[in-house]
Amino acid sequence: MNLGALSLENAPGFWTPVRFFLTVPAFGVIAAVIIFLDSGQLLQSRWLPASLAVTHAFTLGYIAMAMFGALFQMLPVVMGASFPQAERAAVIAYLLITAGTLCLVFAFLTQVPVLFTAAIILLVPVLTLFGIGVVVAIFRTGQAKTTARAAQLAALGLIVTVLIGGYLASGYAFATVPLERLLTNYHAAWGVIGWMLILIIGVSEQVIPMFLTTPPYPDLFNKRLVYLLALLLCVGSLLPLQGLEQASVPLASILMLAYAVVTLYLLGKRRRKRFDITNWFWRVGMLCLILGAGINLYGYSGGALSGADVSIISGLFLLTGFATSLINGMLYKIVPFLVWLNLRLPVIMGKLEPGTRFYTPNIHEVINARSMKIQFMFHATGLLLLFASVFLKGFLIYIAATVMVVSNLLLLANISHAIRLYRKYSGQVIAIQ
Amino acid sequence: MKKRNLDVRGLEAPEPLERILGELDSLQSDEQLDVTHWREPLLLYPILVERAWQYKTEYDEKARTYLISIWKENP
Numbered sequence: 001m002n003l004g005a006l007s008l009e010n011a012p013g014f015w016t017p018v019r020f021f022l023t024v025p026a027f028g029v030i031a032a033v034i035i036f037l038d039s040g041q042l043l044q045s046r047w048l049p050a051s052l053a054v055t056h057a058f059t060l061g062y063i064a065m066a067m068f069g070a071l072f073q074m075l076p077v078v079m080g081a082s083f084p085q086a087e088r089a090a091v092i093a094y095l096l097i098t099a100g101t102l103c104l105v106f107a108f109l110t111q112v113p114v115l116f117t118a119a120i121i122l123l124v125p126v127l128t129l130f131g132i133g134v135v136v137a138i139f140r141t142g143q144a145k146t147t148a149r150a151a152q153l154a155a156l157g158l159i160v161t162v163l164i165g166g167y168l169a170s171g172y173a174f175a176t177v178p179l180e181r182l183l184t185n186y187h188a189a190w191g192v193i194g195w196m197l198i199l200i201i202g203v204s205e206q207v208i209p210m211f212l213t214t215p216p217y218p219d220l221f222n223k224r225l226v227y228l229l230a231l232l233l234c235v236g237s238l239l240p241l242q243g244l245e246q247a248s249v250p251l252a253s254i255l256m257l258a259y260a261v262v263t264l265y266l267l268g269k270r271r272r273k274r275f276d277i278t279n280w281f282w283r284v285g286m287l288c289l290i291l292g293a294g295i296n297l298y299g300y301s302g303g304a305l306s307g308a309d310v311s312i313i314s315g316l317f318l319l320t321g322f323a324t325s326l327i328n329g330m331l332y333k334i335v336p337f338l339v340w341l342n343l344r345l346p347v348i349m350g351k352l353e354p355g356t357r358f359y360t361p362n363i364h365e366v367i368n369a370r371s372m373k374i375q376f377m378f379h380a381t382g383l384l385l386l387f388a389s390v391f392l393k394g395f396l397i398y399i400a401a402t403v404m405v406v407s408n409l410l411l412l413a414n415i416s417h418a419i420r421l422y423r424k425y426s427g428q429v430i431a432i433q
Numbered sequence: 434m435k436k437r438n439l440d441v442r443g444l445e446a447p448e449p450l451e452r453i454l455g456e457l458d459s460l461q462s463d464e465q466l467d468v469t470h471w472r473e474p475l476l477l478y479p480i481l482v483e484r485a486w487q488y489k490t491e492y493d494e495k496a497r498t499y500l501i502s503i504w505k506e507n508p
Contacts, residue, residue: 077476206472219497
């Protein structure tokens with residue numbers, strides 16, 4: 001392993017991941033506002049402009065945004081991999097991804113071809129290069145641990161998702177390109193399983209014991225899950241056999257269920273029983289994963305849900321329920337950790353002059369526990385109301401969207417509080433006279 | 434060389450790092466600190482290099498633990 005390459009001087013600065021994290025709730029607000037303005041019509045079909053706009057606000061603006069920030073931080077610190085020109089690459093990637101996602105969301109809403117063209121130009125090259133950068137950076141370390149392998153596979157999954165997505169978007173942008181809607185299922189499968197789920201499963205092997213004091217996952221459990229999911233995805237997509245493609249759906253759902261059940265079991269075995277809000281976010285997330293995978297299985301076996309589209313409900317559980325809950329919970333661990341690390345680093349490294357006074361925050365007080373708890377209540381209530389809105393149409397969708405807006409604004413306020421603390425004390429070393 | 438043991442398994446980040454650095458503050462030149470950890474502490478290594486500590490890491494596959502031995506570089 002090339003650990004000599006790792007140095008704290010090369011580790012990304014505070015703002016590299018944080019600017020991604022700060023943007024996450026902003027896209028949560030955008031998605032919720034679209035749901036509000038659309039009056040819930042989007043829950044009727046996955047093909048409506050507003051459905052596609054909200055889906056991409058969540059998948060790119062919320063979920064991928066957080067995962068990019070986390071990867072810029074985790075590559076050097078957890079995997080020992082240094083991303084080439086990390087600081088500069090992160091700023092450029094951030095600007096392009098934010099602008100590109102805004103273009104794509106408004107392109108779906110307005111159906112203006114030039115916005116689709118702009119989204120393709122802004123997003124496809126940067127996301128593809130980011131994926132290649134992750135694969136190469138980890139390859140150069142020679143690491144074969146689960147998290148590193150999963151990040152590489154997820155980066156490949158991202159590239160496939162982006163290339164199919166770029167082609168689909170060009171169907172909207174250019175009259176000469178046919179809109180191949182059949183490809184949408186592959187785009188969604190590679191995005192949800194190949195990129196999002198594989199990365200979450202790989203990263204959780206490290207971060208759950210690290211931040212939530214659980215016992216480790218069973219030996220090789222995460223690695224096997226990651227490889228099996230990747231295999232199913234490849235077999236289901238590349239072999240043009242209807243039976244294989246269909247069999248991949250229930251098998252992938254069973255693997256998701258296994259991951260959720262084992263994670264819930266580990267969360268119940270935490271060594272420290274102190275109340276931890278991230279634990280609750282993860283429990284809600286895993287419950288949503290069970291429901292999403294369960295509904296996939298139910299739909300596969302021919303089940304129907306009183307007029308509701310099974311793929312919409314499954315998507316709601318997997319994206320807005322599972323992924324956003326996990327990310328929300330992890331932000332409450334990663335952001336305080338970054339504040340602590342960046343304020344503490346000069347002291348740890350012995351860089352202070354003798355006799356200087358410094359401030360080290362208590363990591364558990366960087367974000368107020370009560371504020372996080374209140375935000376969690378809004379988050380969970382928003383999800384519950386949103387899921388209920390699929391069946392109970394009418395006024396409920398407005399309440400659900402409003403609660404989601406409040407939840408994301410509170411998340412933004414909580415992260416901003418941590419950042420203010422960092423800004424107040426960073427570089428502010430008080431010399432004792 | 435006298436040995437000192439520190440088990441940081443099951444501690445929440447960043448407590449393992451703080452505990453290890455706390456032990457190193459009082460570690461004598463004829464002592465070695467053996468840390469048992471569930472993860473490889475990649476963040477610790479550059480700090481040890483900066484502070485001129487020597488270290489060696491072994492992975493016990495059966496126990497799924499890392500054993501990090503740290504000692505002071507001989508002058």
